[in-house]
Amino acid sequence: MRIVHTSDWHLGKIVNEFSMLDDQRFILKQxxxxxxxxxAELLVIAGDLYDRSIPPADAVSLLDEVFYRITVEAGIPIIAVSGNHDSPQRLNFASRIYExxxxxxxxxxxKTIRKITLQDEFGNIHFYCLPYIEPAIVRADFPDEKIHSYDDAFxxxxxHNLTEIDLTERNVLVTHGFFSYLKNPDAVERSDSEISIGGSDLIDASYVDMFDxxxxxHLHRQQKAGRDNIRYSGSPLKYSIQESTSQKSITTIEMREKGELSIKKYGLTPRRDMRVLLGSFExxxxxxxxQGNREDYVYAQLTDDSLIPCAMDKLxxxxxxxxxxxxIGRKHEFDASVSAAAAVKNKTPQELFEEFYSAVKGEEITDSRRTMASKLFSKLQGGYDDETN
Structure with missing residues (x-):
């Protein structure tokens, strides 16, 4: 069976006040x-079809059009689960009719993971469909278990579902979350928006070793999670500056007999790329x-060391x-002049202020302003008499 794996469409997403809907329509047609x-004989979508739980009407219409073209016109079945950005109830509406x-x-x-069984010339393939889960929801179904984290819940x-998995046949898990082997959790790459405090959403990928x-x-970069057959497809479009250097792609899986599969990646070409420009304002x-398409979504990193009036409007x-x-020119100047955190502890507020003044103004503080600052700090520390000059 030839399977195509995708995820994180985030239909209706707005990036820096730009609606991505036209770009999404373009890439989904592709x-x-x-x-x-x-x-392809099956399309698998591993969550985050929408960008928010109440998606805009245009995003709903686009998903409806795409699903119709794939399932009805092309005759290709779809298996999809909800992600953390989706509304489970809204996405589930009329799902039994759609089947x-x-x-x-x-x-x-x-609590009993949904199993969908499809057949090819080699027999059954069981698809286990697990939407994005929250520990509190799982805890309610298993009151006798100690469930405090995403890892505990999964x-x-x-x-609980192990007895339902026939290890002599081919099994595929479709789910949404942050998976990595706990012995090396940094093996997968996440953008700033995907990072939880202390890795609290981390799930040990060894739990899914029994699946083919x-x-x-969940993660927007195409990558494997420890093993080649445990994979993130990544989002079809770039949705943040951290993704500007990543090549978006679509993943295909050719499943043959038990234990035999091949995985390939095919690049996607967006209507407008997202990239970083580096140079002076001039x-x-x-x-x-x-260089490149001037219609691309760009972030400008200016090497100038002074503020430029109306720079965004001109660019x-x-x-x-x-x-x-x-x-970034001014940022580097400031970073170079400010002492390291350890050295800061050994400096007085007056000394730190003088360094800050020099970094911002580009010149040494004058004697009159040094005296004025000294009096102000003395007053703040309780050692300055209001009646004196």
Missing amino acids: MIDFLVQQK RSGLYVEGIYN RTLIH YVALG QLSNAANV RTVYPNIMGMEL
Whole structure:
């Protein structure tokens, strides 16, 4: 069976006040064409179909159109689970009716993991569909278990469902979350928006070793989670500056007899890329220096060491879809002049202020201002008499 694995569409997403809907429509059309050309037999979507629990009407219409074109027009079944951005109840609406057209959507968590069985020339393939889970929800179903973390919740669920998994046949898990082997949790890459405090959402990937393939969603970079057959497909588009250097792709899995599968990646070409521009304001604001598509979503990193009035407005005349700007020349100057944290502890407020003044103004503080600052700090510390000058 030829399976295509994708996730994290985030339909309706807005990035830096730019709606991504047209870009999403473009990339999903490309995905549909790919499914047809590759003669795919199943599309798996591992969560976060929408960007928020109450998606805009245009995003709902787009998903409806895409599902219709894939299942009805192309005749390719879909298996999808909800992610942490989706509303489980909304995504699950009318799902039993949709199954008649080959659309299997598992939006709501169930303590008995939903199993969908499909066949090919080698026999059965069992797809276990587990939506994004919260520890509190799982804890309610297993009051006798100590469930305090995502890892506890997932381990309990898998243990509860082990007897339902026939290890002599092919089994695929479709789920959404942060999986990595606990002995090396940093083996997977996450952007700033995907990082939880202290890795509190981490789930040990060793719990899913019994599956022939694990289709994961949640992380936006295409990557494996410890083993080649435990994979994140990544999002089809770049949704943050941290993803600017990553190549978006779609993952195909060719499943043959038990234990035999091949995995390939195919690159996706967006309507507009998201990239970082580095240079001086004079260089980047000159239309003659434009490289690549000027319609791309860009972040400008200016090497200038002084503020530039109306810089964003001027850059937008060259790059109409500029999303942000950073004055890294001034930042480096400031970083170089401020002492390390350990040294700061040994300096007085007066000394720290003088360093800050020099970094910001680009000049040494004058004697009169040094005296004025000294009096102010003395007053704040309780050693300054209001009646004296």
